[in-house]
Amino acid sequence: MLKVAIYARVSTQDQNTIPLQIKRCREYAKSRGWQVACIFHEIGSGATIRPQRAKLMDLCQKREVDLVLVWKLDRW
Numbered sequence: 001m002l003k004v005a006i007y008a009r010v011s012t013q014d015q016n017t018i019p020l021q022i023k024r025c026r027e028y029a030k031s032r033g034w035q036v037a038c039i040f041h042e043i044g045s046g047a048t049i050r051p052q053r054a055k056l057m058d059l060c061q062k063r064e065v066d067l068v069l070v071w072k073l074d075r076w
Contacts, residue, residue: 003037011045021071
């Protein structure tokens, strides 16, 4: 079974789609028979430093997760 990390992000504090992003990614992972190993979410816009994404990338480099799911590519 593949281990999946979910990454959800919004650009501003007043956006509230993180729960929806996570829900949809969980549903997709379940439909594919993948195990959700971890979930990362953060608020940030543009090219700012994203600490949660950095943690996720570290897990990927260590090969602790097989896939990263995002709701939409622009959320990455």
